[in-house]
Amino acid sequence: MHEMSIALSIVEAVVAHAQKEGGVGISEIELLVGKLAGIEADALTFCFSAAAAGTLAGEARLVLEEPEGVGECGECGLRFPVNFYYAECPECRSLRITIVSGEEFLIQSITIDERGE
Amino acid sequence: MRGESKSMCNTCGCSDDGGAVLRKPGESDYHVHVDDGGAGKHHTHGEVERSEEAHHQEVHHDHHHDHDHHHHHEIRSRHVLLEEDVLLKNNLLAERNRGYFEAKEIVALNFLSSPGSGKTSLLETIIPLLQQRLPVAVIEGDQQTTNxxxxxxxxxVPVIQINTGSGCHLDALMIQRALHEMELQEHSLLCIENVGNLVCPALFDLGEALKVVIISVTEGDDKPLKYPTMFHEADLCILNKIDLLPYVEFDVARCRQNAMRVNHHLEWFELSAKTGEGVAEWLEWLEKRLKLL
Structure with missing residues (x-):
C-alpha cells in the first residue's frame, strides 16, 4: 500500500513548509490527485490521518481535487476524456493516445495557522 | 482500478513499523538499516521526526498559554501556495542515483512483475550470458529472506538484498543506500529486482535507465488492463514462460494488444527463461538500445 508511504511524505513536506513559514499548525492541505495518478484517494485520506497524528498537520483537513483524465489522439489530434490508459479515439478509433491531463499529483497549497499579536 | 489497488494493498500491507534492511548472502552478520547513518530522512520512517514534531507543538502550546495571561494572541490563517510534486523527494533522490549511474556508465534496469512470473529466473539466465561482455551486479528487493x-x-556476481519488511516497493533512498554498500564497477550493468507487486512499484522512480515489466503465460492475458499503471510506466514488456504455452489458455496476441493499448511505446518480447528461447533476441535489442558494447 504505497498510499501510507506517500501520506508520510506529504506530512513531512507540509510540516517542513509550515515550520519555515513560522506556522503553529496546518488547518488545510489541498492536493491535486489526477484520476490517472495511480493513487487511491480513499486509501490516501485514510492513511493521512494516521500519518499526520501528533504533527503540525494533525488537525489538517485534506482537500482533494481529482482532475479527470484527458487524452489526445496521435492521429487526428482530438482531445477527449479518458478513464484509463487504454483509451481509443472516439473519432478515428486510433489507439495512439497520449495522456495530457489526469496524471497530476501535487501538494497544491496549505493553509497555516499563525499566531498574531 | 479502485478495487484492484485496494485488494493489492491488503495483500502487501505496507506500513511504517519495520523499515528496510540491507543484507548480503553468506554474511549472516551483515545487516544495515536503510535509515542508518542519516543518509536522508525516509518517508517510511517518520516516527522520530513526528514525536519531535509533537514535542514542538507542546512547547508552542505551553508558550501560548503563558502569554495568554497577559495579552491575547490571535490565531490567523494564511494560505500558502506550494504546487510541489508529492513524490518530489523520491524523484530528487532518483535523479541523484541516475547521475551516479551516468557518471560511472552504469546501466540500471528495474525489473517489475507480480510474484512468481520469473524475474529471478530470467536474471539467472541472462547474467551468465552478459557477464562475458561486461560486469553485472544485482540489487534484490523482497519483503523478507535472502533467497x-x-x-x-x-x-x-555482486548482489545485495533489500528486505523492505512490510514495505511493498523499493524506493530511491533504498537504492542509494544499497549503492553505498556495493562497489559497482564502471561501465557495468545493474539489475534491480523490485518487490513482486504490479501496483505500488510503478510510482517510484529509482533512477533506472529502463523499467522492464515481466508477465508470464500462467497469468491472465488481461493483466495489462488490470494493472495499467505499471504497463503505462514500463519501457518494455517481457512475456516469460512461453515454453508453457501449449499447456495453458493464454492468447499471446491479445495480451500484446492489451499491453499496447495501455502504452503504445512499449517494446514487446516473448521468451522462456527456462529454455532460453527468445533470450538472445531480447539481449540483442538491449545491447543496441543501451549501447552496452
Missing amino acids: DADRIHALG
Whole structure:
C-alpha cells in the first residue's frame, strides 16, 4: 500500500513548509490527485490521518481535487476524456493516445495557522 | 482500478513499523538499516521526526498559554501556495542515483512483475550470458529472506538484498543506500529486482535507465488492463514462460494488444527463461538500445 508511504511524505513536506513559514499548525492541505495518478484517494485520506497524528498537520483537513483524465489522439489530434490508459479515439478509433491531463499529483497549497499579536 | 489497488494493498500491507534492511548472502552478520547513518530522512520512517514534531507543538502550546495571561494572541490563517510534486523527494533522490549511474556508465534496469512470473529466473539466465561482455551486479528487493540474493550469489556476481519488511516497493533512498554498500564497477550493468507487486512499484522512480515489466503465460492475458499503471510506466514488456504455452489458455496476441493499448511505446518480447528461447533476441535489442558494447 504505497498510499501510507506517500501520506508520510506529504506530512513531512507540509510540516517542513509550515515550520519555515513560522506556522503553529496546518488547518488545510489541498492536493491535486489526477484520476490517472495511480493513487487511491480513499486509501490516501485514510492513511493521512494516521500519518499526520501528533504533527503540525494533525488537525489538517485534506482537500482533494481529482482532475479527470484527458487524452489526445496521435492521429487526428482530438482531445477527449479518458478513464484509463487504454483509451481509443472516439473519432478515428486510433489507439495512439497520449495522456495530457489526469496524471497530476501535487501538494497544491496549505493553509497555516499563525499566531498574531 | 479502485478495487484492484485496494485488494493489492491488503495483500502487501505496507506500513511504517519495520523499515528496510540491507543484507548480503553468506554474511549472516551483515545487516544495515536503510535509515542508518542519516543518509536522508525516509518517508517510511517518520516516527522520530513526528514525536519531535509533537514535542514542538507542546512547547508552542505551553508558550501560548503563558502569554495568554497577559495579552491575547490571535490565531490567523494564511494560505500558502506550494504546487510541489508529492513524490518530489523520491524523484530528487532518483535523479541523484541516475547521475551516479551516468557518471560511472552504469546501466540500471528495474525489473517489475507480480510474484512468481520469473524475474529471478530470467536474471539467472541472462547474467551468465552478459557477464562475458561486461560486469553485472544485482540489487534484490523482497519483503523478507535472502533467497533470491542467494540464487544470484551462486552465479558469482555482486548482489545485495533489500528486505523492505512490510514495505511493498523499493524506493530511491533504498537504492542509494544499497549503492553505498556495493562497489559497482564502471561501465557495468545493474539489475534491480523490485518487490513482486504490479501496483505500488510503478510510482517510484529509482533512477533506472529502463523499467522492464515481466508477465508470464500462467497469468491472465488481461493483466495489462488490470494493472495499467505499471504497463503505462514500463519501457518494455517481457512475456516469460512461453515454453508453457501449449499447456495453458493464454492468447499471446491479445495480451500484446492489451499491453499496447495501455502504452503504445512499449517494446514487446516473448521468451522462456527456462529454455532460453527468445533470450538472445531480447539481449540483442538491449545491447543496441543501451549501447552496452
